[in-house]
Amino acid sequence: MEGSLKPMDAEQLREHAHKMVDFIADYYKSLENFPVLSQVKPGYLSELLPDSAPEHPESLDSILDDVGQKIIPGVTHWQSPNYFAYYPSNSSIAGFLGEMLSAGFNIVGFSWITSPAATELEVIVLDWLAKMLKLPKEFLSSGLGGGVIQGTASEAVLVVLLAARDKFLRKFGKESLSKLIVYASDQTHSALQKACQIAGICPENFRHLKAKQSSNYALGPELLSEAISVDLSAGNIPFFLCGTVGTTSSAAVDPLLELGKIAKAHDLWFHVDAAYAGNACICPEYRHYIDGVENTDSFGMNAHKWLLTNFDCSLLWVKDRSALVKSLSTCPEFLKNKASEEKGVVDFKDWQIPLGRRFRSLKLWMVLRLYGQENLQKYIRNHINLAEQFALLVRSDVRFEVLVPRTFSLVCFRLIPPSDLADNGYKLNYNLMDAVNTSGKIFLSHTVLSGKFVLRFAVGAPLTREKHVREAWRVLQEQANILLENI
Amino acid sequence: MEGSLKPMDAEQLREHAHKMVDFIADYYKSLENFPVLSQVKPGYLSELLPDSAPEHPESLDSILDDVGQKIIPGVTHWQSPNYFAYYPSNSSIAGFLGEMLSAGFNIVGFSWITSPAATELEVIVLDWLAKMLKLPKEFLSSGLGGGVIQGTASEAVLVVLLAARDKFLRKFGKESLSKLIVYASDQTHSALQKACQIAGICPENFRHLKAKQSSNYALGPELLSEAISVDLSAGNIPFFLCGTVGTTSSAAVDPLLELGKIAKAHDLWFHVDAAYAGNACICPEYRHYIDGVENTDSFGMNAHKWLLTNFDCSLLWVKDRSALVKSLSTCPEFLKNKASEEKGVVDFKDWQIPLGRRFRSLKLWMVLRLYGQENLQKYIRNHINLAEQFALLVRSDVRFEVLVPRTFSLVCFRLIPPSDLADNGYKLNYNLMDAVNTSGKIFLSHTVLSGKFVLRFAVGAPLTREKHVREAWRVLQEQANILLENI
Known part of the structure; x- marks a missing residue:
């Protein structure tokens, strides 16, 4: 590439990236001038861009012009102060800097050895957060559990559902899959339904328990008890309960204390999805919303929603990390290494769906x-x-x-x-x-x-x-x- | 936050991000001075960092000092010119700038409406890449198929395995899950085995066909034919074949043409994992390695490996996008919107495992x-x-x-x-x-x-x-x- 942009020349990087910083800072300065919800019509962009990639290089200036004229009109501005939809997706200076640094290193931290700092910083900041949330010590890395960064709460609920599924299949035999029953309120995020589809748990085995208006759309423990009784009588195997702290529809809070007792009595895996509202529980006055977390098996919260950490950064804690590893571990020859063989390190590839993973703990640490x-x-x-x-x-x-x-x-x-x-x-x-x-x-x-x-x-x-x-x-x-x- | 760093002040962002640019440019300048493989011992970082998050804010300078002194020694430098392990994970100035811009917008593009530009640019650049690879037109967005950016090749193979599984379960009934058989060479990436575990396809139903030294570790078509015959005789249902172009062990290339004929004859879903070597096929002289791609159902290639696009950016094309959507779609009330209801738009949430998704097409477009x-x-x-x-x-x-x-x-x-x-x-x-x-x-x-x-x-x-x-x-x-x- 003589005479043109080299792939990773330090001085060219400096020059171009400074230009991009100014572009982004200017974007934030003018953010309120844009319609917060994009007003373009479907297909708008294909009319503005060529239908094949350029043969020859183009300049950053011409690209930034296009970003301003063609891309930004199609952006729905989640960072606009006038954005009140769904739940937020927080950016911040600290989170942004963390993303920059992570992209600069561009490591792929599937195993400890592929960048020890990526794994170890993740373990440390997840412990920090667990302490800020006053999670029970079983969720800390010093015991049998620990925390991990997933991409999204969808992936968090999927990996714990798989861990629970396989734990029960090991106990009851793999032919019992069709008897495994999942419980959650009808206000639970659709991510759980999708996780069931993926894991091969059919819709008939998902009990969507009706959360009533009288309880502000929180799940009634008596409904759960009844449903479990009915399933047990029918020879089914209750195995997974998902509670929510801060439902997507109305921020309803399921009663973790009562639900936890029932889950414990029936030996269910109890997961809590606090994707949005868990963030508030770093304040002492809101911590009571997760009272009862002691009796859960896993707990998830999205720092990318409401804790100034750029998307994606979904935090998941489990009490029994071995259950995750049993479900999600593979160990091909080409990934074997001394550190992993000696079992003294965490390989986060075995706690998640994908193999590769970004250095996401940097941004949370910086926040x-x-x-x-x-x-x-x-x-x-x-x-x-x-x-x-x-x-x-x-x-x-x-x-x-x-x-x-x-x-x-x-x-x-x-x-x-x-x-x-x-x-x-x-x-x-x-x-x-x-x-x-x-x-x-x-x-x-x-x-x-x-x-x-x-x-x-x-x-x-x-x-x-x-x-x-x-x-x-x-x-x-x-x-x-x-x-x-x-x- | 009076007197301290505001979450997203444009001028503070500018000041801090310029500092980070220089830090990263300096990192690239001194990259060759660091041991390419980190030499730290397990647990090194917990001895260097406090065991809880700071109560009060700290300065960027103190954080960057820590990055230099505590984090970088624990980094395995994938961008070092002396890195020859696994397969590469390319960074580039263009990819880095794309990551910056994506972090600046920090949108969550699950549905078209949440940022039309994110979805539409992805459709467009995946079409561009499909043309660069001379993929058959069925993989373009103008027909019944199309391309999508997944996080990793693991997720790519998982989503197509799920689509194929559900297509066959719809045909043969859901109780036939235990009869569904997967075929691949024993050189296939472990991601397929993991995808099977996740999808509830038990290890006994995965035929690891021995790739021989005499064929340079490519899968022999005759082995596949034999295995299918045996399974058909036993009343099993062959449903999924994964071929690889550029295996992880030795860059072996499975013979797509012959495999495709067999897959077609038996109506299997034929996926090709060209995560690494697919990148080379943008050169006319290497394109022949994917001859036969016409007879596949899905094709994956990781631009984040060898095409200067920062991790993660795994490209997946399918011929029948409706199969993905049937498996992965959920439509809760809180995500309903006019554009989606009118069916004129793509909602990429239904093509992937998670709900949320980053604006990843920006970096590929910039590259x-x-x-x-x-x-x-x-x-x-x-x-x-x-x-x-x-x-x-x-x-x-x-x-x-x-x-x-x-x-x-x-x-x-x-x-x-x-x-x-x-x-x-x-x-x-x-x-x-x-x-x-x-x-x-x-x-x-x-x-x-x-x-x-x-x-x-x-x-x-x-x-x-x-x-x-x-x-x-x-x-x-x-x-x-x-x-x-x-x-």
């Missing part, structure tokens, strides 16, 4: 150090306060209602439909969401609770401040005025 | 544009030439032998053991590898072929030049001298 625990707690508290302010605004307008008590930083609300609307306000609220999202001013998403179409307002973008929440409410009221006038 | 096809071809050719030079050096020394013809950029070789050594030179060659790796001067890995311990010399790091290959050979000869003197 913890650049902000410190005190600022991370303040960060969480600020979002929860903002959500509470939003809930008060909604409550102050009689045309609206808040559907469940505000928990963490999520507010579930809707326009109360005039009584003569046949669809219980489904279309009215759908249209309200569509109108505000199409305005490009804010982006929020929805769910359905007890047949009602509900708008979800999730505070959690790093740049969101009080003025953004107030402006979001103004936009919502403005669109509501228009919609209600035209009913 | 293709900043280098252009011509330079990428030159890049591949240069490595293959360097490997050929290394093979000539090995052949010029009568104490050594090259075990299989050099294919692509991998040379499999060993010290010929004196005839009175009982273990066929296993220990001698193990010690040679251990000695050179412990020197820190080069890093290579091993395999076992027909009972022989074999050293693998894989050229593929972006910075490797002829002088590094010559110096590696000098180090190997030097250590061989010492070992042979002391037998």
Whole structure:
């Protein structure tokens, strides 16, 4: 490549990467000018880009021009302060720097030997986080358990489901697969259903227990007990329970203490998905939401959601790491090495679905150090306060209602439909969401609770401040005025 | 966070990220000074870091000091020009810039709506690559198939195995799971075995067909035919065949044309894993290695191995995308949206294991544009030439032998053991590898072929030049001298 960009020349890297830093900093400066939800039409990009790769090199300037003119219009700006959809996906300076450093090393840390620092830093920061969450000591690396970074909560629930499946198949014989039963509330994330599909556990063996409105959509322990009894009578084998702290629909919190007792009595694998709300539990005043975690077998929380760590960084702790390794280990000749053979090291390839893995602990380590625990707690508290302010605004307008008590930083609300609307306000609220999202001013998403179409307002973008929440409410009221006038 | 680092302030980002750019550029400048294989002992890092996260913020300077003093000694430098182990994991300026931009946007592109550009750019660059590889048009997005970026080849083979499993279960009934048979050579990557474990296909149903030395460890079609006949007679259901172009042990190439005919005759799902060697097929003179790809159902290649695209970026093409979607789709209320409902868009969440996904197409797009096809071809050719030079050096020394013809950029070789050594030179060659790796001067890995311990010399790091290959050979000869003197 004489005369052109060399693949990895230090000075060319420096020159180009400085340019990219400025591009990204400028993006953050102008972030509020873009529609938060992309307004492009399907297929827009294929009309703007050539249909084959260039034969000859192009310049970074021409690429950055294209990013500005062709890519950014198609970006939905998750880092915008006006982003209130789904749950957040936090970026931060520390997380961003960690991603840079990880990309610079570009190691593939499947075994300890392929970069000891990658494995060891991961073990250490997962222990740090476990202590911040006051997880029981069985989840620390010093015992039989430990923590690991997965890509997503979907992968976290899949690996523990596989570990539990295989533990039970070893006990009951592999022909008993069709008898293994999974329990979870009907508010559980679809990732569990997908994990079951992957693991060969058929839909009929998944008990979606109805979480009632009266319990704010938390799973009732009595329902679980009943379901287990019925299954036992039928000769089935109850084996896996998934509880959620902070459901995706409404941030409901399953009662871990009571569920844990039942799980223990029946020897189920009890996994807790606290992907979003687990982050809040680093604050002493919210820690009680995971009381009962002592009786669980595994616990997951996504630092990439609400702890300033760039996507992906899903934290999973297990009490019995050997169960994971038994399910997920392979040891081909070409990966054998002295350190692994001597069994004194962790090879995280055996704790996860893929073989290869990035150096993801760097970004989490940098977040913890650049902000410190005190600022991370303040960060969480600020979002929860903002959500509470939003809930008060909604409550102050009689045309609206808040559907469940505000928990963490999520507010579930809707326009109360005039009584003569046949669809219980489904279309009215759908249209309200569509109108505000199409305005490009804010982006929020929805769910359905007890047949009602509900708008979800999730505070959690790093740049969101009080003025953004107030402006979001103004936009919502403005669109509501228009919609209600035209009913 | 008054007075301290704000989570995402544009000017603080600029200041800190410029500092990180210089740190990384300096790392590349001094890369050759570090032992390529980390020389630390297990547990080294826990002695250097505190056992809990800091309460108060620390400065970037103090963190970068720690990276230099505590982390880098524990890094195995995959980007070192003296790295010849496993297969490469390429970084490049373009790939690095793409990672930066992706971390800056930090979107989560599970559905089209969550950032249309992420999905559409991925569709477009996968079409570009398919054209560079001259894949049949059924793999392009314009038909019923298409390409997708997976994290790793492990995930790629898992998703197609699941799609094939479910296709056959839909046809034969779900109770036929225990009859489904997988075929592959015994040189196939362990990722397939792991995928089977995950998918509930038991080890007894995996036919590891012996790849013979006489065929340079490629799978013999007659063995496959025989195995299928035996299974059909026994009432089993052959359903999945995995061929490899460039095996991990010795870069063997399975005969796709003949295998494809058999797969077609028996209606098997035929997947090709070309994780490493597929990259070389962008050069017209190597394209013949994937002749026969017309008769496959899916084809995978890792741009993160040998195409200057930072890890992770594993490309997968399928002819029938609906088979993936049928296996991997879930559609909870909270993810429903107008664009998805209208079915005019791709939602890549239904093509993969996790829900969340990074904006990985950016880095591949930047690689293709900043280098252009011509330079990428030159890049591949240069490595293959360097490997050929290394093979000539090995052949010029009568104490050594090259075990299989050099294919692509991998040379499999060993010290010929004196005839009175009982273990066929296993220990001698193990010690040679251990000695050179412990020197820190080069890093290579091993395999076992027909009972022989074999050293693998894989050229593929972006910075490797002829002088590094010559110096590696000098180090190997030097250590061989010492070992042979002391037998």
